[in-house]
Amino acid sequence: MNTDSGGNEFSGTARNVVQVGVVNGGVHTYAGGPPAPTMPVPKQLPRAATSFTDRESSLAALSAVAATPSGVVAVSGPAGVGKSALAVHWGHLEKGRYPDGQLYANLRGYDRLDPLVPEEVLHGFLIALGMPADRIPASLDSMSGSFRTLLDGKQMLLIADNARDADQIRPLLPSAPGCFTIVTSRNRMGDLTAFDGSTPVSIQPLATTHAVELFRKLAGAADSEAADRLVERVGRLPLTIRIAAQQAKSGTSLRELIKELGADGRRLESLSAPDERSGVRTVFSWSYQQLVPGHARAFRLLALHAGPDFSLSTAAALTGQPELETERALRGLVAVNMLEETGPRRYAYHDLLRDYAREQVVAEETEEEREAALSRELSYFLHMADAADRALVPSRRHVPLDRDATAAAVSFAGPEAALAWCDVELQSLVPAVDQAVELGLDDVAWKLPVALVYFLRLRRHNVHRRSLSDTAVQASRRLQDPWAETWSLICVGGAESDMGLYEDAMDHFTEALAISRETGDRTWQAISLGNIAWTLRLMGREEEALERHGEALPIHLSEEDRRSESITRAEIAGIVLALGRPEEAYEEYERALAGARASKDLPTEADCLDGLGDVCGTVGRTDEAIGWYEQAVGVQRRVGDLLGLARSLDGLAVQLGVAGRTAEARTLLAEALAILESLGDPLAEEVRQRLTALEAGGNPEPGA
Numbered sequence: 001m002n003t004d005s006g007g008n009e010f011s012g013t014a015r016n017v018v019q020v021g022v023v024n025g026g027v028h029t030y031a032g033g034p035p036a037p038t039m040p041v042p043k044q045l046p047r048a049a050t051s052f053t054d055r056e057s058s059l060a061a062l063s064a065v066a067a068t069p070s071g072v073v074a075v076s077g078p079a080g081v082g083k084s085a086l087a088v089h090w091g092h093l094e095k096g097r098y099p100d101g102q103l104y105a106n107l108r109g110y111d112r113l114d115p116l117v118p119e120e121v122l123h124g125f126l127i128a129l130g131m132p133a134d135r136i137p138a139s140l141d142s143m144s145g146s147f148r149t150l151l152d153g154k155q156m157l158l159i160a161d162n163a164r165d166a167d168q169i170r171p172l173l174p175s176a177p178g179c180f181t182i183v184t185s186r187n188r189m190g191d192l193t194a195f196d197g198s199t200p201v202s203i204q205p206l207a208t209t210h211a212v213e214l215f216r217k218l219a220g221a222a223d224s225e226a227a228d229r230l231v232e233r234v235g236r237l238p239l240t241i242r243i244a245a246q247q248a249k250s251g252t253s254l255r256e257l258i259k260e261l262g263a264d265g266r267r268l269e270s271l272s273a274p275d276e277r278s279g280v281r282t283v284f285s286w287s288y289q290q291l292v293p294g295h296a297r298a299f300r301l302l303a304l305h306a307g308p309d310f311s312l313s314t315a316a317a318l319t320g321q322p323e324l325e326t327e328r329a330l331r332g333l334v335a336v337n338m339l340e341e342t343g344p345r346r347y348a349y350h351d352l353l354r355d356y357a358r359e360q361v362v363a364e365e366t367e368e369e370r371e372a373a374l375s376r377e378l379s380y381f382l383h384m385a386d387a388a389d390r391a392l393v394p395s396r397r398h399v400p401l402d403r404d405a406t407a408a409a410v411s412f413a414g415p416e417a418a419l420a421w422c423d424v425e426l427q428s429l430v431p432a433v434d435q436a437v438e439l440g441l442d443d444v445a446w447k448l449p450v451a452l453v454y455f456l457r458l459r460r461h462n463v464h465r466r467s468l469s470d471t472a473v474q475a476s477r478r479l480q481d482p483w484a485e486t487w488s489l490i491c492v493g494g495a496e497s498d499m500g501l502y503e504d505a506m507d508h509f510t511e512a513l514a515i516s517r518e519t520g521d522r523t524w525q526a527i528s529l530g531n532i533a534w535t536l537r538l539m540g541r542e543e544e545a546l547e548r549h550g551e552a553l554p555i556h557l558s559e560e561d562r563r564s565e566s567i568t569r570a571e572i573a574g575i576v577l578a579l580g581r582p583e584e585a586y587e588e589y590e591r592a593l594a595g596a597r598a599s600k601d602l603p604t605e606a607d608c609l610d611g612l613g614d615v616c617g618t619v620g621r622t623d624e625a626i627g628w629y630e631q632a633v634g635v636q637r638r639v640g641d642l643l644g645l646a647r648s649l650d651g652l653a654v655q656l657g658v659a660g661r662t663a664e665a666r667t668l669l670a671e672a673l674a675i676l677e678s679l680g681d682p683l684a685e686e687v688r689q690r691l692t693a694l695e696a697g698g699n700p701e702p703g704a
Helices: 056-066 083-097 118-128 140-151 166-172 190-196 208-219 224-233 238-249 254-263 280-289 293-304 312-319 323-335 351-364 367-392 415-438 442-458 462-478 482-498 502-519 522-538 542-558 562-578 582-598 602-618 622-639 642-658 662-679 683-695
Strands: 072-076 102-106 157-161 180-185 199-202 340-343 346-348
Touching (some): 056 072, 056 180, 056 199, 072 083, 072 190, 083 157, 118 140, 118 166, 140 166, 157 166, 166 190, 208 224, 208 238, 224 238, 238 254, 293 312, 293 323, 312 346, 312 367, 367 415, 367 442, 415 442, 442 462, 462 482, 502 522, 522 542, 522 562, 542 562, 562 582, 562 602, 602 622, 602 642, 642 662, 642 683
Parallel strands (some): 072 199, 102 157, 157 180
16 A cells, blocks of 8 residues: 555564555654563652642641552642642652652643543553553553553552543553552542542642741741731632732732732632632733733733643744744743743643633734734644654655745654654644634645644554544545545545544545546545555455555556555565465565665565565575565664564564574564564464464464
C-alpha cells in the first residue's frame, strides 16, 4: 500500500506473510532490542507552593490513608481552595516513602477543554515508566493492564489532579499495595468511595487565622483587624490571598483594598459558590490594571489558547510579537503571579486567572483582533506539524502549504526532535483543530489533522487519529475539495484499520476510490486501490487483494512512482508467498527491493529484505535466508520499526536454529519476544513456543 494513505502496519501471524504498510514509511526513534532491565524512576511532581500554610489535619489524613491497604484518597473542595497544592505539598513531604517514583497528571476535569481521556493519561504514564511509545498497546484495557503490571511490586505515588468523575480515574488505579493514589476534584467522588474503596478528604477555604497568617507572611506586618477583613473579602483562598498580599506589599493600604472590594462585590460567578463574597474579579483586577499595556495585552490574548499550557513560541504567535519581546511579557506576568512557569519556556494560567483573562479578551479585543490572533497561532501549529511530518517521513506526500520565508525556515533536527514537539503539543493541537472549524478556517481544519496523521499512528493515538481525520473529511467537503476529501477519507480508513474496524475502513477506502475515479485522479486511484487490497488481505481475502493490487500497479508504473511501485510489489510478493508461489514471490521482492533503494525508502527496503528471507527459508535455502534476514535486521534497527524488527529477528532465529546455531537463535528469539509482548502482537505466542522448543533441545521451527 502507499504510505501517503495514512494506513497502518500489518500484523499477520504467519511467518511467511510479509506485511508492508505505512509502518514502512515510518521513522521511529527507538532502536530495537529488549526492554531495559530496570524501570526509570519518574519524578513528575510539580513545584510545591511556597509559604504553604495550615492544612495540618488534611496532611495527617493523607498520611493516615497512605499507611492503610486502601491506597486511594479523594481530596475534594471548591475551586481555588488549594486541593492541588495540598496533594503536591504532601507528595514532596512524603516522597521518601515512594522510592520507585511519583507520577502526576492534570486531568482537566473542570476545564473549558474536554477532560483528558484515560488512554491519554496512561500513554503518558507508560512513557514515563520507560515503555517506548511504539510498544504501548492500543486498547484502554491493555494499557491499564500494562500499567498495573509495570507497577506490580513497586512503591510509587500517583497524583490524579482535577478529576471529573470516577470513570476517568478507575483505569489509572494501580493494584500494587505499595502504591498510593491521590485524586483531587471538585466532585466528592462518591462512586470512587463506594465502589473502589477510596477515602474521602474534604478541604475548605483557610480558617481566618491561617489565612491572615499566610497574608502576613507574604505582605509583612499588617494591622490584624484590617487583615482579618481583607482575607474574608477575598474568600480565604490561597491564590487571592497571594495577590492581595502583593498589592499590599507594593504600597496599597489594606483599607484602600477593602474599600475597593466593598465597592465592587462581584465575583467570578462560575467559580464561586452562591454564598461566597470573594471579590475574585476585583482581586485579579488589582494586578491586571497595573500591567504595562503590552503585558496586559499578552495576558488576555493568551487566554485564546485552547491547550492546558503553552510555549514561548506559541505565545509569540498569539501576540504577533517577536519571541524576545514576548518572553519579557511572560516573565513580567510570572513575577506578579498572573502566570505560572510550568517548564523551560512553558507557561500556564491558574484556572481562576484563565477565566478572568478570557473575560478580558472578550471585553477589550474586537472579534477581528481575536480571530487574527487565533489565525496566527493556528498557522504556526500547521507549519510546525508539517515540519514534523517532513522530519518523520521525508518521502511521504505532505499537505500543500504557502511556505513563505518564515515558514520555510521551520524545521526539526531529526525525527526525535519532531516527535518530542508533537508529544508536548498534542494536548493543544487536538483542540486547535476544533478552533479552526469554529473560525471557519477549513483549510487548516483538514491540513492539520493530515499533517499529524503519521505522528498519531506512530504514537498509537488511534482515537484522536480517527476523530481528527473525520474532521478533516468534513472540512474538505465544506471546501468542496475532492482531492483533500480523498486524502482525508483514506486517513480515516487507516485509523479504523489500526482499531480493527476493517468494514468501516473498507467503506472509507472505497469512497475515496469512487471520488478519485470521478475526478480522474490516477494517483489517488492507485493509493485507494492499494488500501482496499491491504484491507482485503487483513480480512483473509487474498485473491481479491491481488486483483486490486493488479489494478494499482500499472498506474504506479505509468506515473514512474518507484516508491509506490515497490510498496505494491512487496505487498503482492507477500500474498503470493502465502498462496504457495515462492518463485514468483522472490522475483517480486527483488523488483520491490530495487525500487525501494532507488527511492531511498529504507522501511520498504527492510521489508523486502525480510521477505526475501522468508522466501529462501520456505524453500530451504538456509544460508541465503540468514543473509537476507541479517540485512533486514540491520536496516530495521536504523528505521526503528519495532514490529518489523521483531519479525526479522524471529525469521533469522528460525534459520539460525536450522543451521545449528542455537545460542544465537535463543538470544534473538528472546529479543523478538520482548518486543512483541510489549506491542501486544499475536505473533508473540508463536515466538514464545519457538523459544520454549529451543530451550527444550529442539529447533525453533515456525509454528512450533
